[in-house]
Structures are given as structure tokens and as C-alpha cells.
Amino acid sequence: MRGDASAAHDSFPRLVADIGGTNARFGWLADAASTVQHVRRLPVLAHAGPAPAVNAYLGELELLLGTAYRPPRRAAFAVASSVAGDQVDLTNSHWSFSRAGVEAELDLDMLLVLNDFEALALSLPRLGASQLRSHDQRPLPAPGGTLAVIGPGTGLGVGGVVQTRHGWVALSGEGGHATLSAADDFESELLARVRREYPHVSAERLLSGIGLPVLHAAATATTGATAAALTAEEIVERAATGSDPDCARTLDLFCALLGSFAGNVALTLGARGGVYIGGGIVPRLGERFFASRFRERFEAKGRFRSYLEGIPTVLIVDTEAALTGAALAIEQSAD
Template identity: 40%
Template sequence: MKVALVGDIGGTNARFALWRDNALHAVQVFPTADYTSPEQAIGVYLAAQGLAKGEVAAVCLAVAGPVSGDEFRFTNSHWRLSRKAFCANLQVEHLLLINDFTAMALGMTRLQPDEVRNVCAGTPDTTRPAVVIGPGTGLGVGTLLGLGEQRWLALPGEGGHVDLPVGSAREAAIRQAIALDTGHVSAETVLSGGGLLRLYHAICALDGHAPTLGTPAQITDAALHDDPVALEVIEQFCRFLGRVAGNNVLTLGGRGGVFIVGGVIPRFAELFLRSGFAASFADKGCMSAYLEGVPVWLVTAEYSGLEGAGVALQQALAQHA
């Protein structure tokens, strides 16, 4: 019997799993640097599962970047993919390529109660869009809309590249300090792993501190050990994230709630939950009341991208059944 395969491919790692009976099976992670192409990595994965080429009928891959045409070039990776060549090589009947944040958004429909933490209390309006936002290597932003009958629509976008919003003179000074190095300051310029370091250098420059920390991990570790400068960096990071998330809710009418995903925030989850995120999220002047009651959740699930790829594949195959 033929099976389906799902993948979530980033710049550093590719995650693959079999999708069977509406669930993930046999998840494995492959460093992209160790393989010349996704076909090679998937071939190794299938062999490990005792499957030969031709035994996988359908594949859905979540990939970083806009998806169109036959060829896709992976962001931050040497991998390339031709749809036609991929299907021929692996003898696959159906290949679905989707944006990685489309998959992440769809993955929110599969969350279990122990995979989320409440950030802002509220009741989601299931008839309205939900916002999915994730600081990681970059800043991903997506939209999830329920269509009824257990069907969902995920809208990808490039919301991580909107201008960074500021709400105080201090934030304006920080933004200007960063602009001296980067020029245009997008939300992603600050709200990402590399952005954490930019924020640290800006605060050091404004306050006359000699920078001693050289990586995002060092900043996080220092904050967790009560370093005052690192703590301010984390606090300001959380406040900027609150402003960006609140802007998205206003833009989309996103009263379905906000899901915070990605690899950055879980590293300092307790600091985040005690931060000024919620205050900045709702700091919208005459529209502040609109943000009241919009729930915000911190997602801790490990394989939301893979789960979302499974949902996307299931919906696509159902449409062609």
C-alpha cells in the first residue's frame, strides 16, 4: 500500500515523516549540509523506513520562500528542487510545495493542550482570522482562517519585513541606532536571532556599555543569569514583538487569536511571560480596546511545520478525490 511523506525544510535541517491515518510517523531530522539535494536526503529516509522509490504516492514539502514555477531554490541552503525531476527521481505521483509559514499556520490546527502556554487571556472568535508569528532565523508571519467542516485556509505573506514600529522615544533611539548599521529597519531586523544581537549592540551604544556578548545564545544565557543589560535586551525584544503582533491583529481583524511560534522565544519563555509584551500588544491608542480579549498563546510543539504539511496534503488530496 502506498504512503504519503511530509517534510519541513529549513536552512540548517530538514525534517521528514510519514503521514498515515491523519498522523505523523517516524520523524527524522537531516542536516541539509550533509546531502546534495532533498531527493538524496529523502532517499536515505525512505531506505531507513524500508520503503523503495515508487512506494510513496504523495509528498508535501514546506519550504522557506515564495513558491511558484517548476524550480525552487531554498533559502540559506545549497539545495534546489525541480518539481518534474523530483517526481521522476522518487517516482512520486503528487508533489505539493507550500510556504513554510503556510505549513506552520496549518499546524496550529493540530495543537494539543500541553503544547501551548497562555500569554494573554481571551476567547478566540473562530469566525475571524488568527495570526501566526514566529521569530527564528528570520521573522515569519502567517494568517489562519477556518472555513468550517474541519477545513482551513492559510495565507502566507511577508509580514516579517514590515517597518519596525516604535512606541516611545527610547524605542525610536534604538531603531535609529540600528539604522546606522542596517539602513532600513524591518521587524525582522530586530525580531530574529540575529536581531537579538543587533538590539544588544544598539542598547550598548546608547548607554555606553562595552559589548561583551557575541552571539544570541550568549545574550539569552546572560539574561537568564540576571545580567542587567541582557535583561533589558530581552525585555525590549518582547515589547517590539508585542507591537508587531498587535499591528497584525488590527490589519487582519485577527480576533481568532495570536500564536507565537519559532525557536527564539521558548529559550527565555519565563522572561517572555513576565515581560511587557502584553502591554505593547494592546498599546494602540484609540484602538486599544480592540485588542482586549484577543488571546495570545506561546506554542511549544516540536513539529508544527510537519503537522501543517500533513494537513495541507490531506486537504489537497481530498479536493482531487
């Protein structure tokens, strides 16, 4: 029987992927001393499924590495979908695949498939200072205990990770679909207006790429004005240029509501190790986010203000962080 060191050596190279509805990012770990390297982004629409996309990536990598190239032995895919059983159907994508089928097609010893926010949560213990920015110039926390992550992107993802004696365990769920609450009369009126169209107003309904236009229309109407129909990208751009006060107000409200929601997640998970903010929207807000009411509303929990005051809030600025979490998932499965 091979020793542990030999078995670990034979599990390399390793392939990691972060697969969304639009793009799939692939990365490579050559050995146990390596971090994720040779990251490449491929459009999902250009490939029939994950196996053809992987083969395209590996073909490029073999040309790059030459005689140093060896086929991957283990892989982990972080996917923008719920994962239960062998069959995986991606949200907002034509990709649908069998985990066992792709494992066999790629001749892998092991293929893990996990939700993308499980992978992002697993990345948190491994992220460094260059990948993060803390709120209010607070020192970056040393990872420990329970950490939470929220991610306003196309939707609103929520996850967590808990430190145990057996390693880090990811907590997956659908927290973005929890009911959004109001903190003042204006927000109560706004949510009542949105409920005329959507019986259940979840956090994702307003705090996401699909939700920003809804938030913009409702917030503008609540002030008595009429809103132009704008996309999320247009709202962010107009606010950034200062050309549209309604868009600026929308983003200020977005940050405040996100702060309240993040505080709820911290309380629910007991995430005293920190709440991390990922996704594609918040990094695009720049200094507006750090000057917003996010942190004020995060802490505004009455008798539990002091509990929240001690919890750091940290922005993830690395768009490839989920690959690090996928690598940790393989590492812990290989132990």
C-alpha cells in the first residue's frame, strides 16, 4: 500500500473550475506547494458542456507547459446551481451534466461538484491581504470560528464556513431568498410598493443584478418621480458619473439594505469571524460603498449592536477567489 505522501503526490495535478451562467474559469495546481495558476476564462456558450470546455483549456495548457504537462488526477467544479445527486443543471446556462459521466470522460480519479458559494465560503480561510479590503480601515481578521459570505451578483448568494478539528466545513443554503425587511418608514413604503408586483420580496429581489432595476423603479416612484427603465449596469454607471441623482439614491439605498441583510446573516450564522462581501456589484461601487450606510446598518440591531460591532466586514476584491475554495475542497477530500 502506498504511504500518505505518495498518495498525495499521485493526486496531482489538480484542476479547479468556477462555472457560472456566462463564463467558466479554470485553474491548475501542479503540486502540493502550488497555489492556483494558469487561470483561463472560457465562454459557456462556446462549448457544449464542461468536458469539452475542460479539454479546450487542457489543450492550451499542454501547449504552454510542454513536456512538464501531465493530465489532471482530481478536479473540483464550483457551479452556479444547487447540487444534489449526480445530475447537475446549471442555472442560466444550457450546460447539464452527470458528475460521474464527466469524471469518466476526463479520466479523473475524483471529481467534486459543489455550489459556487460553498466554494467561495471555503476560499475565505485562504484569502490574503491583496485579495481583501476591510471596512473602516479595520485590520483584516485572522480566519477562525464561523465566517459568512454574501454575494450580490446576477442573484444574491449566501454561504458560510465553520472551522472544525477536521477542517473547514462549508454551509450552503438559499439565504438570498429570505424575506427582506424595512428599517424605516420610507423602506416600508418601498417594500409595500414592490409587493404589489411580487407577493414575496426577498433580499435577492432588490439586492442583485436582477434586483437593482426593481429597486430603482420602486425607490424613484416612492419619492413621487417617474423612473426611466434602466439596467443594473446603467444604474451603476450613471451613479458613478454623478449624472443621475435617482441612480445615486438607488445605490445608497442598496448599500443600506445590504448592510441590514448582512447583519441578519451574521446573527443567524453566529459569524463572529467576519462577514465577507463577494459578487460582481459591490467592487464596482468603489468608495461609494465604504462611504455608505452599510456598516451603520450592519450594526443597527438594537440590543445586539455590541455583538455586531465586533464583527469585521470585508470586501473580496479577487474575482477568482472561488477557485481557491475549490482547491481546498479537493485538499480536504484527499486527506
